[in-house]
Amino acid sequence: MLLGVSYVIYSKKINNPIVDLKLLNIRTLRVGLEGNLLTRLAIGGMPFLLPQMLQLAFLHTPTQSGMIMMVSALSTILAKSLVIPLVRKLGYRTILITNTALLGIVICLFALPDKTTPLLLLVPILAVYGCFNSIQMTTMNTISLADLTDEVASRGNSMVQIAQQLSTSFGVSVGAMVLRATESSSWLTGGNLAVSFKYTFLILGGMTLLSSLVFTQLKKEDGDSMSGHERKIHEPVDG
Numbered sequence: 714m715l716l717g718v719s720y721v722i723y724s725k726k727i728n729n730p731i732v733d734l735k736l737l738n739i740r741t742l743r744v745g746l747e748g749n750l751l752t753r754l755a756i757g758g759m760p761f762l763l764p765q766m767l768q769l770a771f772l773h774t775p776t777q778s779g780m781i782m783m784v785s786a787l788s789t790i791l792a793k794s795l796v797i798p799l800v801r802k803l804g805y806r807t808i809l810i811t812n813t814a815l816l817g818i819v820i821c822l823f824a825l826p827d828k829t830t831p832l833l834l835l836v837p838i839l840a841v842y843g844c845f846n847s848i849q850m851t852t853m854n855t856i857s858l859a860d861l862t863d864e865v866a867s868r869g870n871s872m873v874q875i876a877q878q879l880s881t882s883f884g885v886s887v888g889a890m891v892l893r894a895t896e897s898s899s900w901l902t903g904g905n906l907a908v909s910f911k912y913t914f915l916i917l918g919g920m921t922l923l924s925s926l927v928f929t930q931l932k933k934e935d936g937d938s939m940s941g942h943e944r945k946i947h948e949p950v951d952g
Contacts, residue, residue, distance in 0.1 A: 732875065733868045736861075741935050742869055745857025748927045749876040750883075752813060752853065755820065755920040756846060757884015762892065762913065763823065770907040771828050784836050788843030795844075796851045805856045805936035808848070809928035816845040817921030824911040824918075859936040891916050 724730035737743045760782070767778040799808055819842045826835060854873060861869040895902055895916075896909040 732872060733865070736865060736869055736872060739860050739869070740930065741859045742857050742861065742872070744927060744930045745853055746872060746876045748809065748813075748853050748924065749857070749873070750880045751924040751927055752816075752849065752921060753877070753880035753884045754887050755884065755917040755924065756816065756849075757881045758886075758888020758917065759820065759842075759846075759884075761885050762888050762910070762917075765892075766823075766907075766910040767832075770910050771826070771830075773832065777832060781832050781835060781839065784839040785843035785846070788840040789847040792844040792847035793851065796848055799848065800852065800936070804933055805852060805859075806928060806931040806933055808852050809856065809931065810925050812845055812848050812852070813925035813928065814922055816842070816849055817918045817923075817925070819845055819918075820921055821915055821918030823914040827907060856931070856936045859938060888913065888917065 720732070721734060724732065724734050737746070763785075764775075764778040764782060767773045767781065768775060803811075819838065822838050823842075854877075857873045858866065858869060892909055892913045895912040896904075896906060902908040902912060
């Protein structure tokens with residue numbers, strides 16, 4: 714935090730800072746960055762938590778856990794083709810508010826399975842999660858760049874990349890902290906690890922639902938230049 718405050722002071726004294734905080738005056742970039750940080754706080758830990766639940770709480774093998782997670786990965790890839798038609802039809806504001814809320818609900822659904830649930834019954838939830846997650850990442854990243862001019866596009870893209878890396882790291886940390894907090898609350902879970910995972914997914918899903926409010930700052934026409942027929946949506950590389 715001290716280093717962060719020091720950088721804010723320093724960046725105001727030089728002409729070309731590596732992270733140009735003046736770009737936060739661009740509303741679409743600011744909202745996109747806020748959305749990246751807050752949404753990924755909840756969903757960033759999902760690739761860590763889901764295999765842990767399957768192996769530690771439900772006693773599946775690492776191979777089984779890994780194979781079932783491929784469903785989400787494949788769904789993420791296939792859903793990319795849906796983004797442009799959806800954005801052209803509904804606009805970024807509607808897509809981001811609605812999709813974030815739906816993503817939060819899907820995360821809550823992971824609280825439903827238990828040890829007796831066949832792995833195949835997780836396939837639909839994982840497929841839907843991968844689809845909504847793909848749409849979320851693409852639209853958040855592209856709206857961040859919507860109003861950047863050629864002169865500041867590189868610096869704006871750098872800020873998006875930094876936000877992605879930080880929020881993903883924070884997401885894993887937050888997921889682990891919530892899991893440990895629920896696990897240590899014996900009055901809540903009775904020391905049952907499977908129940909701890911259930912509460913963790915409910916909490917993370919609730920956080921995702923609340924993060925949808927960030928995108929209410931967008932205007933209906935925001936991002937129209939990115940979704941028009943004359944331009945294709947380009948998503949920054951997401952590590």
